[in-house]
Amino acid sequence: MTRRKIKIDKIENEDSRKVTFSKRRSGLFRKARKLCTSHDAQIAVVTFSLAGKLFSFGLPSVDSVVDRFLGNETNSSSSSSNESSRDNEHRPSSSSKGSIASKERQSWRALPIEGMDLDVDELQQYKASLEVLKSNVANQLEEIKDRQARTRDFIGLIDAP
Amino acid sequence: MTRRKIKIDKIENEDSRKVTFSKRRSGLFRKARKLCTSHDAQIAVVTFSLAGKLFSFGLPSVDSVVDRFLGNETNSSSSSSNESSRDNEHRPSSSSKGSIASKERQSWRALPIEGMDLDVDELQQYKASLEVLKSNVANQLEEIKDRQARTRDFIGLIDAP
DNA sequence: GGCTATATATAACG
DNA sequence: CGTTATATATAGCC
Numbered sequence: 001m002t003r004r005k006i007k008i009d010k011i012e013n014e015d016s017r018k019v020t021f022s023k024r025r026s027g028l029f030r031k032a033r034k035l036c037t038s039h040d041a042q043i044a045v046v047t048f049s050l051a052g053k054l055f056s057f058g059l060p061s062v063d064s065v066v067d068r069f070l071g072n073e074t075n076s077s078s079s080s081s082n083e084s085s086r087d088n089e090h091r092p093s094s095s096s097k098g099s100i101a102s103k104e105r106q107s108w109r110a111l112p113i114e115g116m117d118l119d120v121d122e123l124q125q126y127k128a129s130l131e132v133l134k135s136n137v138a139n140q141l142e143e144i145k146d147r148q149a150r151t152r153d154f155i156g157l158i159d160a161p
Numbered sequence: 162m163t164r165r166k167i168k169i170d171k172i173e174n175e176d177s178r179k180v181t182f183s184k185r186r187s188g189l190f191r192k193a194r195k196l197c198t199s200h201d202a203q204i205a206v207v208t209f210s211l212a213g214k215l216f217s218f219g220l221p222s223v224d225s226v227v228d229r230f231l232g233n234e235t236n237s238s239s240s241s242s243n244e245s246s247r248d249n250e251h252r253p254s255s256s257s258k259g260s261i262a263s264k265e266r267q268s269w270r271a272l273p274i275e276g277m278d279l280d281v282d283e284l285q286q287y288k289a290s291l292e293v294l295k296s297n298v299a300n301q302l303e304e305i306k307d308r309q310a311r312t313r314d315f316i317g318l319i320d321a322p
Numbered sequence: 323g324g325c326t327a328t329a330t331a332t333a334a335c336g
Numbered sequence: 337c338g339t340t341a342t343a344t345a346t347a348g349c350c
Contacts, residue, residue, distance in 0.1 A: 002328040003347045020347075021200045027345055028192050031331095032206070035189055039182045042209040045193070046230045050201040054233050066227060069207045069215070120305055127298045131323085134291040141284050148281075163342040164333045181333075188331060192345095292323085 021049060029057040030142075037146060042068065182210060190218040203229065 025047060032043045036059040044058040044065035056062045118126060186208060193204045197220040205219040205226035217223045279287060 001330080001347060002345075003326075003349085004328085005347090016348095017200070021196075021202070023346065024192075024196050024200070028189070028196055028204075030345085031185075031189050031192060035182075035185050035208075039178070039185070040211040041182070043189075044205075044207045046205045046207075046226050047196075048203040048226065048229060054230070056230070062230075065207050065209065066230065068209060069217070069223075069227065120302070120309075123298060123302050123305070127295060127302060130291055130295040130298060134288060134295065134323090137284055137288045137291060141281070141288060144281055144284070162333060162344085163331075164335080164340075165342085177333095184332065191331090295323090 025055055032057050033059065033143070034146070037143070044069070186216055193218055194220065205230070 028047075029045060032045050035041055036043050042059060042065050044062045045056065046062065046066075047055040049055070058065050189208075190206060193206050196202055197204050203220060203226050205223045206217060207223065207227075208216040210216070219226050
């Protein structure tokens, strides 16, 4: 496609295939998120890879949207449904243990690694956790930037002649 | 966005807004379909517009994927660690479902982000720190692997005929 | 994972 | 709805 061609027909490479799927899935989720935020829609995307792995995206949450889809309008009314415009505040506050959070906040600037004495397996898990965490942070940043960009546009609209 | 900018903040035009949403939704579904066909994945996309109207896409069908999702969700309490997927791979963003991943794991595995209440600048610093940390961990892993590889070679040397 | 050259997607127009 | 000028998405690398 981009940058030459591609031919994900056979397997080409079991590994490349996974990478490609991951990237495209990210793109799909990104688009879903944008659609949610820019149109105040509720969207759930549920994905099963060929291997059977589950990946999902949902706003406000996968479950709430699925519930609503199934006919159960439980508490999915946390977003504006009736009012004129948007005020939807999406805060990823699931179940924060305040204790750990505050403790980590003070220490994440140091982000220790020496003296942890981890074995290889633990190190690998650590690395994986860090990648996931970084993705979370990156996503959160993207969301905030998007929101701010839209706010700036809006302000520019009413400020501009 | 394209061809000038856009400012879908207020209503701009109740009609244009609907058209835009429709187009973007089509694009989202198109991408989902591509992802399904090119990777043999099963995907469901459920969308509720601000007005409450339901639009959905699913392959093989929305219901089948949702059913599978519900099944996977309920029996996901397979207790102990795991063979692979789901915890590390489960996409961040707004993916829901309670992360099982924090109870019996050590504090560094949790490395919370929710409830930390960081502003944009802090988030960026956080992200940068995480990248550095991850590089360090990755380097450490490489060193260890390399050392082990050389050790294996050495053992193989004296073991081999 | 980040970068970058292309391919896609799409907002405004006709 | 088709076209076109831009904005996005992403395949191949590193």
